[in-house]
Amino acid sequence: MRASREPSGPITLLRAWAAGLLSPAVIRTVVAGAVASVPALYRWLSRGTGGTCSARYCYAVWMRHFVRAVRAGFIRRTPSALAELGPGDSLGIGLAALLSGSERYIALDAVGYASLSRNLEVFDELVQLVSRRAPIPDEREFPRLKPNLDSYAFPSDVLSAGRLERSLAPERLAHLRRALASVVDGGGATGEIRYIAPWDRWKADPSQPVDMVLSQAVLEHADDLEAVYSAQASWLSPGGIVSHQIDFDCHGTAAAWNGHWAYSDITWTLLRGWRPYFINREPYSTHRACLVRQGLEIVEESLQRDDDGVDRALLASRFRQLSEADFTTRGVFLIARKKSPGSAP
Numbered sequence: 582m583r584a585s586r587e588p589s590g591p592i593t594l595l596r597a598w599a600a601g602l603l604s605p606a607v608i609r610t611v612v613a614g615a616v617a618s619v620p621a622l623y624r625w626l627s628r629g630t631g632g633t634c635s636a637r638y639c640y641a642v643w644m645r646h647f648v649r650a651v652r653a654g655f656i657r658r659t660p661s662a663l664a665e666l667g668p669g670d671s672l673g674i675g676l677a678a679l680l681s682g683s684e685r686y687i688a689l690d691a692v693g694y695a696s697l698s699r700n701l702e703v704f705d706e707l708v709q710l711v712s713r714r715a716p717i718p719d720e721r722e723f724p725r726l727k728p729n730l731d732s733y734a735f736p737s738d739v740l741s742a743g744r745l746e747r748s749l750a751p752e753r754l755a756h757l758r759r760a761l762a763s764v765v766d767g768g769g770a771t772g773e774i775r776y777i778a779p780w781d782r783w784k785a786d787p788s789q790p791v792d793m794v795l796s797q798a799v800l801e802h803a804d805d806l807e808a809v810y811s812a813q814a815s816w817l818s819p820g821g822i823v824s825h826q827i828d829f830d831c832h833g834t835a836a837a838w839n840g841h842w843a844y845s846d847i848t849w850t851l852l853r854g855w856r857p858y859f860i861n862r863e864p865y866s867t868h869r870a871c872l873v874r875q876g877l878e879i880v881e882e883s884l885q886r887d888d889d890g891v892d893r894a895l896l897a898s899r900f901r902q903l904s905e906a907d908f909t910t911r912g913v914f915l916i917a918r919k920k921s922p923g924s925a926p
Contacts, residue, residue: 642674644677669690669694691802727826728914799827819921864907
């Protein structure tokens with residue numbers, strides 16, 4: 582079989598080093614994969630997932646997804662119920678949605694990272710940002726954050742003074758703060774906030790669907806994409822939307838942004854080690870096909886292209902036939918809608 586003729590992991594790594602594909606981060610990647618075989622040590626070394634500790638980052642992410650969906654006409658107001666995949670260190674993105682008027686937020690993660698003390702700090706900082714109708718942080722503050730917006734002004738036309746008066750009422754803020762403390766501290770749930778890790782423990786109540794499913798640089802880490810997209814379709818109300826920013830770059834495993842497609846499966850197994858999750862190396866066409874199979878209609882997609890990657894001749898055999906679109910797509914922002922019963926196919 583063709584796959585059996587792929588070079589071994591160490592040989593592929595040596596070839597990649599000679600070709601200039603490896604970055605110094607790869608050694609750390611291999612070590613981290615080995616460390617993951619000791620769960621307690623891995624959790625200690627992997628304390629945190631990055632940007633979601635920042636209230637301004639969470640505010641920027643939520644507002645970008647919300648504004649893009651509103652401006653495109655896919656939603657008219659803050660979704661009543663929001664589910665987020667992969668919230669990471671804090672629940673700040675969902676908390677920003679609650680402060681904007683959402684009524685329920687379900688946070689679904691692969692591994693439980695959320696910290697009570699930091700979440701309470703993020704909540705208080707978000708209250709200040711929404712209360713003063715702060716402009717949305719733009720690419721000058723977060724140069725790599727997608728999607729982009731035409732305007733970073735606070736969306737006062739949608740989040741009106743009356744809506745904010747209700748969502749930021751002192752008694753509601755106090756209630757949300759108590760709910761947050763209870764959920765993160767005890768891993769339980771309230772009527773407004775649920776935090777579930779691992780995410781596939783959640784069995785959604787069909788009588789309480791969500792209006793929007795959101796993720797930010799998360800779906801490139803899912804091992805079973807079909808299951809993840811199937812779950813999203815089952816959570817959504819008819820006409821509800823998913824809003825995802827998906828990154829397809831190597832996440833530091835190679836010098837070139839798409840250098841991870843040059844590794845054989847054996848080498849990739851070595852790089853992953855014993856981690857509970859890693860990047861899945863699937864191109865955009867795989868995600869798109871999963872969405873369509875699950876009855877989700879793609880209504881907006883903004884591809885982020887990059888032609889400055891590894892030479893196609895260096896790709897591993899399983900990636901050598903990537904379409905030109907997949908080969909140059911470094912990221913995508915997409916919105917897909919669950920079709921209502923009786924809608925045209």
